[in-house]
Amino acid sequence: MNKYSVVILIILLTVVVQSCKKEEGEGGKATIEGKLYNNLYDPNGKFLKKEEARDVDVYIIYGDNTVYGENSNSHSDGSYNFKYLRKGNYKLFAYSDCNSCASGVEAKEVEVEIKDKKEVVTASDIELVKNIDIDDGSGYISGMVQLTDYTTSTSNPIVYAKLDEDVYIVYDNDQAYFERTKSGAGGVFQFSGLIEGSYKIYAFSDCLTCTSGTETKELLTQITTEGEAIQLPVLGIDKR
Numbered sequence: 001m002n003k004y005s006v007v008i009l010i011i012l013l014t015v016v017v018q019s020c021k022k023e024e025g026e027g028g029k030a031t032i033e034g035k036l037y038n039n040l041y042d043p044n045g046k047f048l049k050k051e052e053a054r055d056v057d058v059y060i061i062y063g064d065n066t067v068y069g070e071n072s073n074s075h076s077d078g079s080y081n082f083k084y085l086r087k088g089n090y091k092l093f094a095y096s097d098c099n100s101c102a103s104g105v106e107a108k109e110v111e112v113e114i115k116d117k118k119e120v121v122t123a124s125d126i127e128l129v130k131n132i133d134i135d136d137g138s139g140y141i142s143g144m145v146q147l148t149d150y151t152t153s154t155s156n157p158i159v160y161a162k163l164d165e166d167v168y169i170v171y172d173n174d175q176a177y178f179e180r181t182k183s184g185a186g187g188v189f190q191f192s193g194l195i196e197g198s199y200k201i202y203a204f205s206d207c208l209t210c211t212s213g214t215e216t217k218e219l220l221t222q223i224t225t226e227g228e229a230i231q232l233p234v235l236g237i238d239k240r
Contacts, residue, residue: 024063024088026070030114032060033081034123036074036094038130044172045099048196052078053094053128061091068093087114096128134171134178137195139223141169143232145187145203149239161187162237170200198222205237 022028036053058080059068074080074094082092093109110124147162167189168177183189191201199221207215217237221230 022086024086024090024114026084026086028084028086028114029118030085030087030116031081031083031120032085032090032092032112032114032123033079033120034058034092034110035078035125036080037078037125037127039127041097041129041131042172042195042197043131043133044174046172048132050127052076053130054078056094056128058092058094058126061093063088063090085114087117087119089113092123092126094126094128097131098129099131132195134195134197135193137193137223138227139194139196140190140192140229141194141199141201141221141223141232142188142190142230143167143201143219143235145183145189146234146236147187147239148236151239163187165189165203165237167201167203167235170202172198194223196223196226196228201232201235203235203237206240207238208240 036056036058037050038053038056039050040048042048053074054076056074056078057071058074059071060082061067062069070082072080072082090112091109092112093107095105096108098104098106108126108128110126112121112123114121145162145165145167147160147165149158149160152158162183163185165183165187166180167183168180169191170177179191181189181191200218201221202216202218204214205217207213217235219232219235221232223230
């Protein structure tokens with residue numbers, strides 16, 4: 001065999017080896033699993049808590065590809081997995097809120113390598129930022145407005161549940177209320193869909209010693225767990 005034949009044989013063998021090499025992607029027996037977390041921030045940019053990110057799209061990129069090959073949804077505990085993968089390098093990503101990005105979102109990415117054809121690889125956690133509004137929660141604050149009427153007698157006022165009274169709610173240290181409601185039958189009112197945090201509830205009351213003739217009567221409370229229902233003490237106001 002001459003040297004030209006040897007060169008041709010080497011080239012042919014290289015082509016055969018390359019053609020037999022399997023690239024990253026589906027068709028194997030390996031699995032990638034991992035978890036997503038949301039870092040929750042309120043409208044003021046204050047960190048609230050970290051929780052499992054459920055029902056969030058997760059994407060996988062095979063090898064050096066520039067587009068994703070498959071996507072999946074995270075489960076109720078924030079977990080996800082991609083099965084039937086071949087050996088090689090993979091990127092996993094999900095979209096996160098981003099206050100400094102023009103688009104308002106950015107991709108959070110982790111890299112994974114599968115070294116064995118039947119390996120189960122646990123990826124690093126993907127941590128996302130999620131901005132939420134005050135009414136993105138599931139908490140409740142309920143109460144009752146009670147009016148003390150001094151107009152007929154200052155020594156023996158009439159006290160009753162006040163219907164159709166404006167009641168206001170303020171979140172955290174905000175200067176203005178974000179919602180207003182009216183008391184219903186029995187003076188009852190309620191604010192719903194609230195996130196965890198501190199709240200001030202108030203109504204206006206007559207005030208003989210105030211320049212404006214009125215003052216606010218306030219109650220402070222805090223929702224500490226998701227879905228918590230708060231029952232306030234009586235919110236008392238005066239009529240003079």
